[in-house]
Amino acid sequence: MQHRLTQRLINNQVLEDEDRLALERLDPKARYFAAREAVMAHGARPGGVQWVEQGWAFRRRRLENGVSVVFNFVLPGELIDPAVLTGVPSDHDVVALNEVRTLEVPVAGLRAVMSRHPRVSEALLHGAVQDGARLRDQITHLGRSGALKRVAFFFASLAERQATADPDGSGALGAIFGHDIIADATGLSRVHVSRTLKQLRAMGLIDLDGRRWRILDAARLRELTLNATV
Amino acid sequence: MQHRLTQRLINNQVLEDEDRLALERLDPKARYFAAREAVMAHGARPGGVQWVEQGWAFRRRRLENGVSVVFNFVLPGELIDPAVLTGVPSDHDVVALNEVRTLEVPVAGLRAVMSRHPRVSEALLHGAVQDGARLRDQITHLGRSGALKRVAFFFASLAERQATADPDGSGALGAIFGHDIIADATGLSRVHVSRTLKQLRAMGLIDLDGRRWRILDAARLRELTLNATV
DNA sequence: GCAAAGCGATAACCTGTGTTACGCAATCAG
């Protein structure tokens, strides 16, 4: 069976057939999580490498003061936490947004594949580098933009990522989440998120469709965003 | 010659002797940069992988509006930009803080070593994962802490990183930089950075020694910082 | 089916930080 991890790694165009086969031969074990259940806990050092096969999750860190921060979302095909490959305990938890199915292989197994199939390592490195780029974008917005741009950025990157994972989409996001999560992802208060969402809705960029956010105009959302000089 | 990249990769404890030898056999070429000179430009897709051999650099992104953001510092032994290994153009530039010497090997050369020495890839993956962790810490502070904690965090992480790179240090930082860089790294205005530094100096945590910052109390700085629940 | 809890909207008020402006000292260019 060709699962989502290989699909995604193949997208990065470094894998050859034999690499793919080796990954598939690992025969991963499925795990299921309900919405809001922790797929992996902060501080854990699990013995298996997991990736999302179906559903969405998000990365969150809880602080002593009860404050929490949301980093980004984990979409199908992405590793729950690349850090398990390095043996370092995780620095955040990963929480299921809706019903999530993951696949898991033993760390040792994947490492063995990596050592015999260097392109697999390379592909994982690509993933980690891409992750870094997304985090830098988030830092850029947290540091240097106001509420409207921050929330626009939040939705724009979500829309983009969903588009690559599921190109036929209609703009409705694949998960349901409330203001609190947007607040933690943008560094704003819940009240101010509410004010800002109202604005974005008035501008016709997003809308709430039942309990599900819908992206109405991804291009204009992206324009609102802070853009780097080329 | 054992250079800084191998030293650092060895610190991650994945490399064996043969890996180290392969890296050293690449026979890197030295390059020199003056303070404030760009080691690598945003948008570049260089043919060589560079790492810092001596001196300090920092990562910065300039935006259309003239605003700029500083991500973090590049210390000896660290890659200028892991993205060159993935062929993706760089999303920020890397600027020398003082006199910097880098070493460079052709991308193809390092990739060849990676494919024959899987532990080298693994070590690079470790580095990328560590980088991600640092970026998440920065996001945490930008999103959920005030000016004092942000600036404290800036100095605390600088102090820690310098301590691992150069454990015998006396608290004086290995580079000279002004308020503008602190402002871009913390997402504050220059004026408010000035106010905040005054506070931190009054608290006896840092001090200015000529034009060089000195960390007086790294432990208390770290305590001031936002800490994750374990 | 009802009470309780959760979530979103909105209002009033407060404050941390941005902005603008100016003065001073140190460094630099000629």
Add this chain to the structure above:
DNA sequence: CTGATTGCGTAACACAGGTTATCGCTTTGC
């Protein structure tokens, strides 16, 4: 040696966004 530039300190003022509180609607638990 001197004028220009750059970087830091400080003050006055403005405002974006935080905080607290209240209300209504929806969902959840029993």
